[in-house]
Amino acid sequence: MVVQRREVVKKGLVVGLMTFLLLQAPAWALPIVFNLGYGGTVSYSGGASAFTTTNGVVRSVGNGTTTLAITGGDLDFATGLYTGGASTGTGFQNMYAAGGSFSIYGDMGSGTQLLLAGTFAEASTFTCCSGAFPVYTSAFSGLLQVTALNTDLAAALGFNLPATGASLAQVQIRFGAAPTQAGQPFSGIQGGGALAVTDSPSQGVPEPSAVLLLALGMLGLVIWKRYVEGRSHV
Helix, strand or coil, X not given: CHHHHHHHHHHHHHHHHHHHHHHHCCCXXXXXXXXXXXXXXXXXXXXXXXXXXXXXXXXXXXXXXXXXXXXXXXXXXXXXXXXXXXXXXXXXXXXXXCEEEEEEEEECCCCEEEEEEEEECCCEEEEEEEEXXXXXEEEEEEEEEEEEECHHHHXXXXXXXXXXXXXXXXXXXXXXXXXXXXXXXXXXXXXXXXXXXXXXXXXXXXXXXXXXXXXXXXXXXHHHHHXXXXXXXX
């Protein structure tokens, strides 16, 4: 019986050590961030139309440790059609249906290439507007279904999203226009901001490390239960 208890304790220590190591490991999801500059047009024409950004400037892309310069960078995207809106504490939100398109072109040293492209796989949201004239800050977010990913970009930044994967795209745009309510037309020049793309399927899908932690936790409970039952029979 003493030997059995020792084995149970050893197994418990192994589980605890593995859990600790997993907690120390970095998350698998690695965002890349495109830095935006001045130029291009951000607009919404009202009614059931789409939110668009045309010829937006992209200056560089990085992952927090490595930054790559982009010359001639161009951001273009259009959402699905407007479906409704609501007030927020600082302005309003416009909601758009799935659909539309998304592309970023640029030269990272070997000529202008398509760096990232896709469509919005689910409903997306535009939140407006903080700040004051002449520069207002807005935020756009949606689940991007990636259809093209530059392999040089992926390799340089450790961005492992497959071409068929889905990714959360979040755009912060500063521009010189401020509509006052949902569904109202606006247009402005992109004055900077950033576009962050995360290589996880979605916010609702747990990362592999989280799944492993859950499994180890359940295993630990089973071992502890057997240990308690063993003591009760002594």
